[in-house]
Every structure is written in structure tokens, then in C-alpha cells.
Amino acid sequence: MSTPVAHGSIRRRLLLSLLVSAAVLAVVVYFMVQSVARQVAQESQDNVLAASALSILDSARFSGGQINVDLPYSALSMLDSISDERVFYAIQLGDEFLSGYQNLPSPESTPGGGPAFLSAEFLGEEVRIASVQRRVSTDIGQSFLQVSVAQTLSGQKQALARISRTSMGIGAGFFAISVLLATIVARSTIRPLDRLTASVSRRGPKDLRPVAAPVPTEMVPLVTSLNSLMRRLQHSLMRSEDFIAEAAHRVRTPLAVVRTKAEIVQRKSDDPETRAALKEMIHAIDDSSRTAGQLLDHAMVTFRLDHLLREEVSLLRMVHDTVERLRPVSDLKDIDIDATGTEDIIIDGDPILLQNALHNLLDNAVKYAPSGAQITVSLTQREGAASISITDTGLGFPEAELDHLTERFSRGANAQNIVGSGLGLTIVKEVVEAHGGKMQIGNNTGGGACVSLLFTLS
């Protein structure tokens, strides 16, 4: 059976997409926190700057066309209170510079007359400037008194850097938690799939019951198709097994009728010619019946080999059962079957196939051995392999044909008068090889055949 090509993993894909979204969100959070912090810091600085500028503007007095501006202490101290910043100011009347730092840039005045703000570079430092103005009447007419207050940004920059570090930490923490959650989510999402996989793969090769365990809605169509596939498979398996059984029935029953009738007639007849003819007939019927049986056996074996069961099989018990089963038949020919070996050996395999193989071998031995022969079945363990050896005191295999005997429909040259299909050894060989073992065929030094089945022990 071929394994389907794996193309990506749902768990990995789910995890990856969760992590990518988490990373994007973490970056967004970082920038949002930073921009909010920057905005808040700037707004508060702007408020203080504007208040400071306004208080300076409020302190301007006009007397006799002169303008007196007292820098109120509070105006600058409120700026000091923020941090250790440098503070600049400028006072202008129209275009005329009155006091402070002459080159301090001033923001465009706002149309509504509210405070205006500007970020600019002054004396090599970044500053934030707030500017307010008031309309005044002077000697030369209407003019604007403008007060600008500026403050350096280094303190604010430091604060922002701190906030930036914090928000980076928040982003990283957010991401770390997301990784954890994503892993959990991915696992719990995959779990029903894993459970289904486990419940299907735990089954034996013959277990084709539908999956009954509850599954998530999304998996219902999959499980439904799986169940329907298994139902169809089971149906077709049953059909082929039934077919094999039915075919056996159909082929063998009429043969049984003919055989029995022939036997009765032969028993009642005294005419040697009739008797000889009937005997040949019975022989031929036995032959076809046995061939039919072995063909079906072979079909059954081939069929089961495709779905090889792996169960623990006790070889000692199997040998014993098979020998006992054949004893009445061997007794008929006064053949004695002896089973030796007391130590049980367990191998993994299909008990039905293994027993079928052993039965075939023993049946062969009983069939081909002459009356009064001795058959010995021995179960031993040697060199890491379980060995079942069947030796008899019969004719043995023709040496020249040893290599070809396991081929289909091949029969020994000395077996022409004995009923047989030539499939028996083929079946045995296929079964043994499917179980990772091998079959050895040979003759004893003292005459008689010897067949060994060797199963490697893990």
C-alpha cells in the first residue's frame, strides 16, 4: 500500500497563520502605544507652553505708548517644573523684536487667535514653541503683541524612549502570550483529527466497523465518506469470501453424490471390469474434488495474504491440534504420527493460514507415505528461528525435481497414482514466505521426505 504524499501540515499552517497575525498585532500595538504616548506628552507640553506664554502676554502693560513686560516668575517656573529643560522666549510687537531670543522661530498664528505651536530646531536643539498674540494699539497704530515660549525636547525624548521600550516590551509580551495560545489552539483544533486517526489506525485489518465516535461538524462529511468506503469494502470482502465458500459448495456437492453412488455400485458389483472402471472413476472424482478444494484453498490463501493478520500463534498448540485432527485419517493407513517438542514457541501471524499450511504438509505426508510408515513432526528452536520439521519414512522426493516441486501444478514423478493437484506445496510456500519464513524441502539420509518450515523469531 502506498502512503499518500504529505503536503503541508494543518497544525503547522494554523500555527503559522496564528503567529503571523500575532506578530502583526504586536507591531501595531507597539506603534499605537508609542504614538498615543507621544501625542499625550506633546499635548501636555503644549498646554504648559501655551499657559506660560499667555501669562507673559497677560503681564504686558501699556502706559503712554510704552509697553512694559514683566516676566512673571510663575511663567518660567511652570516650565521648570516639567523637567530640566532649557527655556527660550521672544516678545515681538508686530515685526519689531522687543525682548528674549531674537531668532526664535515663531509659528504661523492661528486664525482664531488661539495659541499656535511649532516644532523647530533652535541653537542646535530641537524645541517646541508655543506662541500667543494680542491686538494692541500703539502710537503707530494697531499692531500685534506676540509672545513665544520654547522648550527643548530632550527630557520628553527620554520619556518617549522609555515609553517606547515599555511598549516594545508590551508588544513582545503580547506576542509571547499569543505563541502560547496559538500552540494550545492549534493542538486542540487538531485533536479530533488525531483522535479519528488513532481510532482508525488502531483497528485490525479485519475491523471494518463504522466510526461511531462523535466528531466536529467539519469532519462529519469526511467520516461519512470513510464509513461508506468501509461499508463498501466490507461488502466486497464478504462477497469474495462468500463466493469462495459458495463455489466450493457448488463444485464439490455433485462430485460427492457421484462418488458415493460409484462407491456403492462398486461395492455391490462382482464384475471385475465394472469394478476396475468404477475404481478409476472414483479416483478421477477424488482428483478433481481435491484440485477444486486446493484451488479454492489457494484463492483463500491469496486473499488472506493481501490482508495478513498478525496475531500471536502458539506453534506447539497448532502442531498438536493439526496432528490430532489428522490422526483418524492416518490411522486408516496404519500410519503413526508423532509430535515431538515440548517447548512452546509463539510467532506473529495469521493462525488460519499457518494451520492451513501445516495441515497441507501433513496431509501430503499421510497421502504419499506407504501404509505402516512413521511421520514425525518436530517443533524446535534453532539459530533464532522456529522450525517445524515433518519427516516421514516414505518414498521421499525425487532428487532431480526438488527445485521445481513448489511450482504450481508441479507433481513428483513418483506420485502419479496418488490423488493430488500439485498446489499443496505452493500454498505452503506462499504462506510461509508471507510470514517472513522459508520452506526447505529435502530427503532424509535414511530415505523418506523431510520438509522444514523456518520462521525467524524477532
Place this chain on the structure above:
Amino acid sequence: MRFLLIEDNVQLAGAVVDRLVLDGHVVDHAADLETANDFVATTGYDLILLDIMLPDGDGRGFLSRHRKQESQTPVIVLTARSEVADRVGLLDLGADDYMVKPIDFSELEARCRAVLRRRGGAARNLLPLGDLQFDSLSGTLKFPDEDVQLRTRELRLFEVLANAPGQVFSKASLVDRLFSYDEEVSENAIEVYVGRLRRHLQKSNVRITTIRGLGYKLETE
């Protein structure tokens, strides 16, 4: 022995009945499970031969019911199925043995004998012959002072002769009874077994007499 044959194929059943009657058995034939149940309820059988595929049900159902009723009558299943799985299942259900069709009658006889022996001889009957008794089930000749165990072919030969003392059996008919059809044997093979039996019978008054040109018969002096 009294057999119950449960088999739906009438031709096959007829042949089996004829063949068993020829061997001196009494056979009732049931073509379906209903008839079989009636027979079992009213008659005591030594052995039941049961087919698996029957028109009104599965023979396995009959088998397990039969065993649940703790009936001691042994059951040999006749199946056309050759699958071993089937056979193993049958033994688990309580069948004493099984045979795959077509039945070889000498094998059937051997299996019946083995089953009855295992069951402890439900139909143990000793046949008195002259000064000895013959236990056909265990295959022993019981002399007043000792028992002699016969081997299978000696037993079968003795059985044939002892069931009809005085009747002459030809060598050919004895070969039919003793050897299966896939064995190439000459009629002279019978002489070997007659010789063995004669040795066993030396100290009794039972004799196997040769009727020249006709065959053998068993008689007591």
C-alpha cells in the same frame, strides 16, 4: 449405530444414507432443521451428521442449541467450505469433528469411531464371539485372561467378518472396505491382515477360514 443425517441436498443425502446402510447402520435423514429438531426430540442417536448450509437456517445455530441443551450426542459437521476459519469456529461451537465434502466413507467411519471413543463410548456394545468378546469401539479383542488391541486395518477387517459370522467375503470386497481409493493395493494385501488376525486368534476358538477361490469367513469351532 443409529445416525441422524441433516443434509438438504437430496441426492447427496440419498447416497450417504445408502452407503451407511450398506455398512449396517440405521440412518434417519432430515432435509431441514425443523425436521431435524423433531427427530432429535423423539429419537436417541449415536451420532449426528450435520450440514452447514440448510434451507431454513444455518447448521451452526442447530449446533449451538444442541450443545446448550447439554445433549451428549456427538456431532460431525459435513461442510463444503474448505476454509479453516470455518472449521475452527465449528469446533468452538461444539462440533466433535468436521469433514469437508465430498466425504470419504472410510475416513467418516474412522472419525466416527474416534469421536465415539473420545465421548466415552455412548454406544459401547460388546460382541460375543465364541470364547472372546469384541469391543468394536476401542478395537480390542477381550480374551478371558487378556485384552488384545487391534491396529486399524486389522480392526476393520475383523469388524467386517465378525458382523456376519459364517458369511463369505471375497478378497475384492474386503479390499474395498479396508483401503481408500487412492491406494494401489493388490488383493494379496488382504492376506497379510488375515495372517495377523489369525495369530491374534490362535488361543481362542474363533477361526478365519479360507474358502478357496471365494474368500474368507469367520466361524467358531
